[in-house]
Amino acid sequence: MNAQVQTAPQKSGAAGAATFAGSESRKYNYYEPKGRKATHYEDMTVDVQPDPERYLLQDWIISFGDGRPAYSKDSTAAKSSNWHKFRAIDQEWERTHYQRQSTICGMIQNVIDNGRKSGAASRFDKTWIKVLQDHLGAYKHAEFGLGTATMQAQRYGYTQMINNAVLTNSSYKLRFAQDLTLYLAELGIDIGPTLDTAAGKKHWLEDPVWQGTRKSIESIMGATDYLEQYFAINLVFEPLVGELFRSGFIMQLAAAQGDFITPAVVSAAEADYERNLANAVELFHILAHEPEFAAHNQGVFNGWLAEHGALALEAAKNLQPIWSQPRVKVSSFADALAAAKNRIKNIVTEVGIRAPASLTA
Amino acid sequence: MTASLTLNKITAQKGIGITEAANRVADLGWTPSYVQEAMTFPTDYKISKVARDPMKQVLRSYFPMQEEKDNRVYGALDAALRGDMFRNVEPRWVEWMKLFLAIIPFPEISAARSMAMVGRLAPGEELRTGFTMQMVDEFRHSTIQMNLKKWYMENYIDPAGFDITEAAFGKCYATTIGRQFAEGFITGDAITSANVYLTVVAETAFTNTLFVAMPSEAARNGDYALPTVFLSVQSDESRHIGNGHSMLMSMINNPDNHLLLERDLKYAFWQNHAIVDAAIGTFIEYGTTNRDKNKESYAELWHRWIYEDYYRTYMLPLEKYGIKIHHDDVSEAWDRIVKKNYVHKVAQFFSVGWPVNFWRIEAQTEKDFEWFEHKYPGWYAEFGDYWKWYGRKSKPGETNILFDQENGYVYPHRCWSCMVPCLIREDIVCDEVDGKVYTYCSKQCAWTHKLAFAAEYEGRPTPAMGRFSGRREWEDCYHGWDLADAIKDLGFVRPDGKTLVPQPHLRFDDKEMWTLDHVRGHTLQSPLRLLRELSPADREKSLAEYRKGFKIRPFN
Numbered sequence: 001m002n003a004q005v006q007t008a009p010q011k012s013g014a015a016g017a018a019t020f021a022g023s024e025s026r027k028y029n030y031y032e033p034k035g036r037k038a039t040h041y042e043d044m045t046v047d048v049q050p051d052p053e054r055y056l057l058q059d060w061i062i063s064f065g066d067g068r069p070a071y072s073k074d075s076t077a078a079k080s081s082n083w084h085k086f087r088a089i090d091q092e093w094e095r096t097h098y099q100r101q102s103t104i105c106g107m108i109q110n111v112i113d114n115g116r117k118s119g120a121a122s123r124f125d126k127t128w129i130k131v132l133q134d135h136l137g138a139y140k141h142a143e144f145g146l147g148t149a150t151m152q153a154q155r156y157g158y159t160q161m162i163n164n165a166v167l168t169n170s171s172y173k174l175r176f177a178q179d180l181t182l183y184l185a186e187l188g189i190d191i192g193p194t195l196d197t198a199a200g201k202k203h204w205l206e207d208p209v210w211q212g213t214r215k216s217i218e219s220i221m222g223a224t225d226y227l228e229q230y231f232a233i234n235l236v237f238e239p240l241v242g243e244l245f246r247s248g249f250i251m252q253l254a255a256a257q258g259d260f261i262t263p264a265v266v267s268a269a270e271a272d273y274e275r276n277l278a279n280a281v282e283l284f285h286i287l288a289h290e291p292e293f294a295a296h297n298q299g300v301f302n303g304w305l306a307e308h309g310a311l312a313l314e315a316a317k318n319l320q321p322i323w324s325q326p327r328v329k330v331s332s333f334a335d336a337l338a339a340a341k342n343r344i345k346n347i348v349t350e351v352g353i354r355a356p357a358s359l360t361a
Numbered sequence: 362m363t364a365s366l367t368l369n370k371i372t373a374q375k376g377i378g379i380t381e382a383a384n385r386v387a388d389l390g391w392t393p394s395y396v397q398e399a400m401t402f403p404t405d406y407k408i409s410k411v412a413r414d415p416m417k418q419v420l421r422s423y424f425p426m427q428e429e430k431d432n433r434v435y436g437a438l439d440a441a442l443r444g445d446m447f448r449n450v451e452p453r454w455v456e457w458m459k460l461f462l463a464i465i466p467f468p469e470i471s472a473a474r475s476m477a478m479v480g481r482l483a484p485g486e487e488l489r490t491g492f493t494m495q496m497v498d499e500f501r502h503s504t505i506q507m508n509l510k511k512w513y514m515e516n517y518i519d520p521a522g523f524d525i526t527e528a529a530f531g532k533c534y535a536t537t538i539g540r541q542f543a544e545g546f547i548t549g550d551a552i553t554s555a556n557v558y559l560t561v562v563a564e565t566a567f568t569n570t571l572f573v574a575m576p577s578e579a580a581r582n583g584d585y586a587l588p589t590v591f592l593s594v595q596s597d598e599s600r601h602i603g604n605g606h607s608m609l610m611s612m613i614n615n616p617d618n619h620l621l622l623e624r625d626l627k628y629a630f631w632q633n634h635a636i637v638d639a640a641i642g643t644f645i646e647y648g649t650t651n652r653d654k655n656k657e658s659y660a661e662l663w664h665r666w667i668y669e670d671y672y673r674t675y676m677l678p679l680e681k682y683g684i685k686i687h688h689d690d691v692s693e694a695w696d697r698i699v700k701k702n703y704v705h706k707v708a709q710f711f712s713v714g715w716p717v718n719f720w721r722i723e724a725q726t727e728k729d730f731e732w733f734e735h736k737y738p739g740w741y742a743e744f745g746d747y748w749k750w751y752g753r754k755s756k757p758g759e760t761n762i763l764f765d766q767e768n769g770y771v772y773p774h775r776c777w778s779c780m781v782p783c784l785i786r787e788d789i790v791c792d793e794v795d796g797k798v799y800t801y802c803s804k805q806c807a808w809t810h811k812l813a814f815a816a817e818y819e820g821r822p823t824p825a826m827g828r829f830s831g832r833r834e835w836e837d838c839y840h841g842w843d844l845a846d847a848i849k850d851l852g853f854v855r856p857d858g859k860t861l862v863p864q865p866h867l868r869f870d871d872k873e874m875w876t877l878d879h880v881r882g883h884t885l886q887s888p889l890r891l892l893r894e895l896s897p898a899d900r901e902k903s904l905a906e907y908r909k910g911f912k913i914r915p916f917n
C-alpha cells in the first residue's frame with residue numbers, strides 16, 4: 001500500500017467534503033412530486049402522515065375501542081384510488097402560514113388604529129352602526145362555527161396534504177371570527193354605550209333573520225363526514241351565504257354609510273376564502289374525476305350539494321331584510337343573491353358537478 | 362429611541378386589554394339547538410362545565426408573535442450556513458438526527474390532530490380557543506422540523522437516510538417506538554390520548570428532555586441549528602401545558618374520574634419513560650462526542666426535569682385531589698436508568714441492529730469509555746468490550762454484528778406494549794391476552810396491554826379505551842427473510858443500488874462502506890414467533906435462560 005495516497009481522516013461534515021455512494025442524494029425521494037420538481041410545500045408535507053398502503057409496514061398499531069384505526073378511508077363517503085394525489089394550491093406550510101396570518105393581523109390593526117385615530121367611527125351613519133352591531137355581530141359566530149367545524153375535520157383526512165389544507169382553513173376562519181369580535185369591541189370604545197357588543201350574539205341566537213344561517217352552520221358542525229364538512233363550507237355555504245353577506249352586503253354598502261374601515265377588515269376574509277376555495281376545488285375536482293370512483297363521488301357530492309345547498313339558500317333568503325336596513329341603499333338583495341347563485345354555479349362547474357336548478361334559478 | 366417612545370405615547374390610543382379580548386373571543390361559541398355536534402371522539406370521562414384558569418390568548422397577538430419567532434429561526438439557519446457550521450459539526454451527532462427527525466414530525470402533527478378531540482370536549486370557549494392555537498402550533502412544529510431535516514440533507518456530508526426519511530419512518534425497526542408514541546395521541550379515549558398521554562405527561566414532563574436537553578447536546582457537537590428550531594418549538598409548550606392542566610382540572614374533582622385518571626397517569630408515565638428515555642437518552646449519551654465530565658448525564662438531567670420538576674411539583678400535588686400516584690413506577694423508571702442501564706442497553710440494541718436502520722452508528726471508543734465509567738460506575742465492565750467488538754465488526758468483510766457469533770450478544774424479545782425490546786432481561790414478562798402469548802419489557806408494560814387497553818378496567822366498562830393493533834412486533838414482518846432482501850424491501854439502499862444507507866462507522870469512503878453483498882446469507886427471525894411455537898414447558902425454560910442475560914465475550 002502506498003502511504004502517500006492515504007488521505008487524512010475526514011474532518012469536515014459539510015456537503016461535498018467527500019464523494020461516495022449517495023453523497024449527492026439531496027432530495028426527498030420517496031414520493032412523486034405533482035410538477036416536474038418537488039416544491040418546498042410538498043417536501044414539508046407529503047407522507048408525514050403515513051399510510052399502510054405506502055410505507056407503514058406494521059400498519060396502524062393502536063386503534064379506537066371499536067376497532068377503527070388511527071386513520072381510515074371510511075371517514076368519508078367519498079372514495080379515491082389515490083388519496084395522495086391532492087396538493088394544496090396555496091402550498092401552505094408553517095412559515096408561509098404565519099407570514100400571511102401575521103401580515104393580515106398587522107393590516108387589520110393598522111386600518112383600525114388609523115381609522116380610530118382620525119375619528120372615523122364618529123362619521124359612520126348612525127343606522128349603519130346598528131347594522132354592524134346586530135348583523136356583523138351575529139355573522140362573526142357563523143365564521144367561528146366554520147372554524148370549529150374545520151378544526152374537527154382536520155383530524156380525519158387520509159393524507160397530510162388534505163388535513164393540513166383543512167387545518168389552515170380552520171386557522172383562517174378562527175382568526176377572522178376573532179378579527180370581527182375585537183374590531184367591534186374597539187368600535188365600541190369610540191362609539192360608547194350606544195354600540196351594544198352583546199347584541200350580535202343575541203341576534204345570532206334569536207333573530208329570525210339569522211336562524212337559517214345558524215341552522216346551516218350547525219348542520220355543518222354536526223356532520224360526521226370530514227369531507228362533507230369541507231365541501232359544505234367552501235363549495236356551498238361560503239358562496240351562498242358567506243360571500244353574500246361579506247361582499248354582497250358589507251363591502252358594497254359600507255362606503256356609502258361613511259364606513260371605510262369595515263370593508264378593509266372584511267376584505268381579509270375574502271382573500272382567505274379565495275385560497276380555501278382553490279384548495280377545496282382542487283380536491284373535489286380530483287375526486288369528481290377519479291379514474292375508478294368518479295360516478296360514485298359525483299353522486300355523493302350531489303347529495304351534499306342538495307342537502308347543504310337547500311339549507312344555505314334558505315339561510316341566504318332569510319337575510320334579505322338586512323339589505324333594507326342601511327339608510328343609504330346602493331345595492332339590492334336581489335342583485336347580491338343573483339351574484340351568489342352565479343358564483344356557486346361557477347364553482348361546482350369547476351369541480352365537475354352540476355348545481356341543481358333550485359340553487360341557481 | 363426617545364423620539365419614537367414619545368411618538369408612541371402621543372399616538373397611543375385606548376385598546377382592549379388581553380383579558381377583555383379573551384373574554385370576548387370566548388363568547389363566540391354557543392350551544393347548538395338545531396343540530397347537535399356529533400360525539401365522534403369517545404371518552405369514558407365526565408367533564409365539568411367550567412374550565413379552571415384557562416390561559417388568556419387571542420390570535421391577533423399570537424400570529425405576529427409566532428412570525429417573529431420564525432424569523433429568528435430562519436435567520437439563524439442562514440447564519441449557520443454563512444458561518445460554515447457543517448465544517449465543524451460532529452457527524453456522530455448529525456447521523457442520529459436521521460432517526461430523531463424521521464420520528465418527530467409525525468408526533469407533532471398528531472398533536473395538532475388531537476386538538477380536534479379535546480377541542481370538542483373542552484369545557485368553555487376560552488379553553489377551546491387555547492386548543493385551536495395549539496393546533497396551529499403543532500402544525501408549525503411538524504413543518505418546521507421537516508424543514509430542518511431538509512436543511513441537514515442539503516448541507517451535511519452524507520444525505521443518505523435523510524433522503525428517504527418518511528418512508529424510513531414507516532418501516533424502520535427503531536421508528537416503531539416513535540409511532541407507538543404518536544398514535545397514542547390520536548386514538549382511543551379522547552381524554553386518555555389527547556389530554557393525559559399527550560399533554561399532562563408527554564408535553565408537561567418529557568418535552569424538557571426532548572426540546573431542552575437535546576439542544577444543549579447538539580450545541581456541544583457544533584450543531585447550532587437544532588437548538589434554534591427546538592427551543593423555538595419548546596417556547597410554545599408552556600401554553601400547551603397550561604391548556605392541558607386546565608382540562609385536567611375540569612375532571613379531577615369528580616371522583617368518578619379518579620380510577621381512569623390513575624390508570625392513564627400510570628400508562629402515560631410509563632410509556633413516555635420507556636419510549637422517550639430510550640430514544641433521547643441514546644441521542645444524548647451516545648450521539649455526542651463531548652465527554653466533559655462537568656456536564657450532566659442523561660440520568661442527572663432526568664432527575665432534574667422528570668423527578669424534581671415534574672414528579673415532585675406537578676404529579677405529587679395531584680394527590681390532594683384524591684388521585685393515587687404511582688410512586689413505585691417513578692422510582693422504578695429511575696432505577697431502570699441508573700441501576701439497570703436502560704439507556705445503555707437501548708444504544709447497544711440500536712447498534713446491534715445497524716443493518717436494518719438508516720443512519721450511521723460509529724463505535725464508542727476509549728475517550729467515551731472514560732466518561733461513561735465516570736458517570737455510570739460499572740459501565741465499562743458491562744459495555745466496554747461490546748463496543749470494541751462493534752468497532753472490529755464495522756469493517757466490510759466481517760460478519761455484521763447482528764449475526765456475529767463471536768461477541769456474545771443475544772438478540773432480544775420485543776415489548777408488545779412500548780415497542781422497545783425487553784432489554785433488562787431479568788424483568789421480561791411473558792403473559793397471555795385473549796389466549797395469545799406476548800412478551801413485555803416490564804410488569805408495567807404487561808399491565809398496559811392486558812389491563813389498561815381493554816374494554817373494562819377494574820370492573821368498570823371502558824368502551825372508549827383504545828386497543829393495540831397491527832403487526833406490532835417488527836421482527837415478525839421479516840421472519841424468514843434474508844437480511845439483504847429485507848434491507849432492499851426496507852429501502853435502505855443507496856442510489857447505486859448496492860451500498861447500504863446504514864453503516865457501522867463514519868468513514869465516508871466507498872471502500873469502507875457495506876453493500877448488500879456483505880450482508881447476504883443471514884435469515885431474520887421473529888423471537889416472539891419462535892417463543893410461541895415452543896411447548897409451555899420449553900417456553901418457561903427459554904424465558905428462564907433469557908432472564909439470566911448474556912455475557913459479552915472478552916475482546917482480544
Ligand SMILES: [Fe+2]
Pocket residue numbers: 469472498499502594
Ligand atoms: Fe409540538
Ligand SMILES: [Fe+2]
Pocket residue numbers: 472499564597598601
Ligand atoms: Fe405541544
Ligand SMILES: [Zn+2]
Pocket residue numbers: 635776777778779780781801802803806
Ligand atoms: Zn415495554
